[in-house]
Amino acid sequence: MTNELLKIKNLTTSFRIGDEYYAAVDDVSLTLNKNEVLGIVGESGSGKSALAFSIMRLHTRAKIEGEISLNNRNIVEMSKSKLNKIRGDEMAMIFQDPLTALNPLMPIGRQIEETLFLHNKRLGQQGRKKRVIELINLVGIPRAERVYEQFPHELSGGMRQRIIIAIAIANDPELLIADEPTTALDVTIQAQILDLIRELKEKIHAGIILITHDLGVVAEMADRVAVMYAGQIVEIATVERLFENPLHPYTRSLLNSVPTEGQDRLHVIQGVVPSLKNLPRTGCRFAERIPWVDASYHEENPTLHEVESGHFVRCTCHKHFYFLDKKEEQENVVS
Amino acid sequence: MWKFIIRRLLITFPQLVFLSVLVFIMAQMMPGDALTGLIDPTITAEALDLQRERLGLNNPWYIQYADWVSGLVQGDLGQSFRFKMDVTALISERVMNTILLSAVSLIFTYIIAIPLGIVSGRYNDSPLDSVITGYSYLGFATPIFIFALVMLWIFGFQLGWFPTSGSVAPGLESGTMEYYISKLYHALLPGLSIALISVVSTIQYLRSEIVDTKQKDFIVTARAKGASENRVYNKHIFRNSILPIAAFFGWEITSLISGTVFVESVFSYPGMGLLFLESIMQRDFSVVTSLVLLFGAASILGALLSDIILSIVDPRIRIK
Ligand SMILES: Nc1ncnc2c1ncn2[C@@H]1O[C@H](COP(=O)(O)OP(=O)(O)OP(=O)(O)O)[C@@H](O)[C@H]1O
């Protein structure tokens, strides 16, 4: 398929804790097309950043297995020098915490310029400066000339996030990964940054991976959504289908629509993502958070099942909820 | 930046006043007074009292303090009873020697510490790092005067590469080229001895700064831009790690002082440190108090220097 930008196949990223490796991203496969926005949602600790860092190959001490192909070149096996040609140019990343992601001792202008300098040798010093001013304006910061000379600590969090976005889009990347670009910001600023990303989406024509734990953001921005839990994709579908027909109990808990046999219609699932060391590695990883579901509903080795075209769900336990829904619908009809 | 520096200078002033009060109290508590060393046994008690009255030694303490400080400001540190000369004159040449020795050892310290600290921090937990860290432990554990003795014995007496005492070869005329070269030559071995020991704290400090900076988020940002590993170190990690070292510079002066005291006596190097030990031994108290005052002032000014350097290199302070 010519439209395919990124293809991830059986990606496993493991960290060493003590003497053993533990997978934070476990056998993830997905594709991203050009111009497509893929949302990745999941609670804290579900492995979203670990996945993003794997794609950029930014982990310093992790074991990465599987394949990550950007325009048909495998990033996992690429030499460092080749990788450095791609990073910041063909693929770029917006980071989670704008307060720490900029060098405190380097003027803003030079930090944006660096990525131009590394990938666009033809641009002279004047050209680079001009482009930097342009970028600062593009991300909606007034008085770019002044900001060019300033240091990170002189800017607010929202401004710094805009600078980080400017760095990321400086060389018109084909793949842009935004790792929770608004989590560290307050609500009004969050909305502004999302507006900015939405605007840029039209302008830069990049494939975007948008990581968030906010399904509202996903509904607005994404074409497709992957839901991650404990290092695995548990459900992936187009935005429309995922919101209309969420199947996996985890997805449904994120959407607040889990039926139970009890009285409370909207059962809120308790608990958190277990830590890497304590993660169950066999069976349905979500089983322990829905203890009222009979063990027989879970698969022994849960895999992704295609339930409708392009809509995949892991494990068979969602069927339990399907039957509950049916039962309730019938009850509604009766009463 | 100027605002910061001026504010910093304003803090320094009361520090110096406090130091002078402390030293004054110390001087008052020393047995005897300015006349004790000068007296001729034939002088009568009355004549002595008259002299005391004349010199203001019977005045209340605050007047005496004021007199003492105004003397200080004019460069009058009193009389050395041992050398029967003005302390100021006695000290000034020693001070120059010690400054030379300190400068030499500072230069050695940085020449050794920066590369070793960088290697140790960049390749932390590698065999090379273990060797450097091992050296640091040895350095921490070795008393400087013992080490200086060993250095003197090997390079001074056994190999004969360096002079074994003094600060200049005898017979050279002050002001000639040979004279200055000889001065420098005499400072090399003691300076190196101090540096080899005092360097370990700077190495470890730099190492931990680098290890720390390496894990910062902005380093990830730099890598994500496609910067090579060398570029990441040269443009992002080192500058951020050297910063606290620059600030450490002034504090280094304090540790140098303690270094010179022992090393000067091992090398019979006529600096402030040697004079200090001798004066304590000889109960030449006016010299002791003067030197304490100078050492204290050097520490305070060193701290001041540290902060000023930091304010120049760190934009976070520069702006305020
Ligand atoms: N460098 C590392 N070494 C060891 N464990 C790590 C490392 N980085 C992440 N982990 C672990 O991997 C798991 C996934 O972490 P990750 O940061 O990918 O979560 P996330 O989904 O991005 O969460 P958040 O929403 O908080 O950003 C967590 O259990 C985390 O503790």
Ligand SMILES: [Mg+2]
């Ligand atoms: Mg994260």
